[in-house]
Amino acid sequence: QKEVEQNSGPLSVPEGAIASLNCTYSDRGSQSFFWYRQYSGKSPELIMSIYSNGDKEDGRFTAQLNKASQYVSLLIRDSQPSDSATYLCAVNHDTGRRALTFGSGTRLQVQP
């Protein structure tokens, strides 16, 4: 079973701090990696995608990928209370069916 692992949290950070969310995956052949944000009772929304080793920045968000260590992370700078949500890591294990395997999510709480 191909797996995606995340710490369930909650991860609590003060407003303005950097939140660091981590994810590991089991399949070395994985090619595509995504971070989704999910507010309580809502559907997931895509916030970042990353396909090659290194960092990718988009506004306050930075995704980091290390394929050798099978590790992907998301950094949120200047965290805001509105960032409080569950963050889901998703990996495309099987390019044939183009379906994503999701981790169970990390709940982030940003304290005002």
Add this chain to the structure above:
Amino acid sequence: DGGITQSPKYLFRKEGQNVTLSCEQNLNHDAMYWYRQDPGQGLRLIYYSQIVNDFQKGDIAEGYSVSREKKESFPLTVTSAQKNPTAFYLCASVGGYTGELFFGEGSRLTVL
């Protein structure tokens, strides 16, 4: 505006009844997916379809059925054979080769 529409948003069902969840997209996407989410858990793949008139089982297909008669539509039937159907059901689609999933707003099914 383009998007994915799921209905109904909330549904209550008695044990032993079949129910059908609707999913319609106007994004002209070829591939469509159904995921299930239980409280505090990630998303698990039920069924997917990469082209009209073709669909494949995902990781938890037992007790579910789908059809794909039109590109825009991918309804999911939760049958009485599904032992624990109470969950949040999410429909998604993928348009290009990046693998990014876009989700509808979800349907919350409760079995009474």
